[in-house]
Amino acid sequence: MTRKQELIAVAQIKVREGGYNNFSFRELAKEVGIKSASVHYHFPTKEDLGAEVAKQYTDAFMNALGEPKAISDAGNDPIIAFATLFKSSLHQDKQMCLCGLLGAEADILPDLVRGEVKHFFKRTLLWLEQAYSHSKQPNTLDAKQLAIQTISVLEGAMMISIVNEDNSIFDSAIEGLIKG
Amino acid sequence: MTRKQELIAVAQIKVREGGYNNFSFRELAKEVGIKSASVHYHFPTKEDLGAEVAKQYTDAFMNALGEPKAISDAGNDPIIAFATLFKSSLHQDKQMCLCGLLGAEADILPDLVRGEVKHFFKRTLLWLEQAYSHSKQPNTLDAKQLAIQTISVLEGAMMISIVNEDNSIFDSAIEGLIKG
DNA sequence: GTCTATAATTTGATAGAC
């Protein structure tokens, strides 16, 4: 892992713990064993670093997800696969979705960072919409609405589980998910 | 409004914009026309102030809500009333639920503040559970599960609406709410 | 790529006068 990637990895953890204001160049520098001035070599400003963290988080998430069609073809439900990715994140990392936390702080995010967070939801909503639009299960709601409801309940349940230190809240919430 | 209440009101806005790290004693002092040292007279520490903000937010929310039975007796659906309170907050304040944002930051909250946020969800979940347990509509899920799913989708949809500056996302999400 | 050094600002908090 390059130094730049190390910095991004440490920053991601800090942001998922307490948002955009919860990391500093000095802190990151210390954790990877360099000085804060050197962090500015890799990222001119904090905004640049924050945007890169959000971008890589989104890319990694979508990459882990794969394509809805591939999941379907393997005989699995894409919606369940999506929810399971959130669940794994909660159980393993014990941390909030990075874009779920940053999204709530949208008002104070620098432009580049807010743009990347918007992009996360654009991509996840499109993915879910595609999954629902190819669903074989009958539904009164259209695919777009189902996509919104699904990502909403996952983000909300994750947050409530974290503050209550009780993962069963999340598990209980996803039991009601409408399948694809 | 007392000076103490003015400080709480200003702090609430700042927190709903950007979380616990998004307000300072100096900032609050300036907005109400005193000096930062005077804020320490009203609140010894930032933790005390933060906890009081969360407590009053919760009290005001529950107060605006009223009792599920009173809503039912008036011929209205308590779940819809609950969702409408969230919707009003989004449309009028154009801000995140204070406890939704703070909950996502749970890892970095001082103990008193995190305690108040947990209390918000304890109270809202109990309220929703009561509303669902007296429901006349048949459901496969129990009242507790329905309560979790309802508050989750509301918090999540609120967050996504805010970062996308598109309230129709929230409106779309609540259309799928299971009524009480 | 990383360093030292530093500027300019902001932060939470306290002592003590009025």
Place this chain on the structure above:
DNA sequence: GTCTATCAAATTATAGAC
């Protein structure tokens, strides 16, 4: 209740050497 004055620490960022 509010003030002045102040502290110790942390923050983002830059200049320039190596």
